[in-house]
Amino acid sequence: MPLDIHIDDVVRLRKPHPCGANQWLVFRVGADVGIKCMKCGRRVLLPRSVFEKRFKAFIKRARPSLEDILAELSSSEGANK
Numbered sequence: 297m298p299l300d301i302h303i304d305d306v307v308r309l310r311k312p313h314p315c316g317a318n319q320w321l322v323f324r325v326g327a328d329v330g331i332k333c334m335k336c337g338r339r340v341l342l343p344r345s346v347f348e349k350r351f352k353a354f355i356k357r358a359r360p361s362l363e364d365i366l367a368e369l370s371s372s373e374g375a376n377k
């Protein structure tokens with residue numbers, strides 16, 4: 297399943313940056329994923345396949361995931377019945 301990433305998501309990778317931080321802000325999403333170290337500001341472009349291999353977890357979502365939106369829709373439908 298492809299990762300559902302958006303600009304302004306904050307992610308954790310499997311390996312921390314050499315500066316010691318492990319929080320990255322997504323600034324570009326496409327064939328390459330652009331991430332910026334939240335501590336030292338270093339910007340890195342990774343091919344999407346490499347990014348998905350290094351990805352560990354979301355720290356902050358810029359917007360709800362599709363699963364969350366669908367869950368909310370189905371629960372509000374249930375509340376209207």
Ligand SMILES: [Zn+2]
Nearest residue numbers: 313315333336
């Ligand atoms: Zn850094």
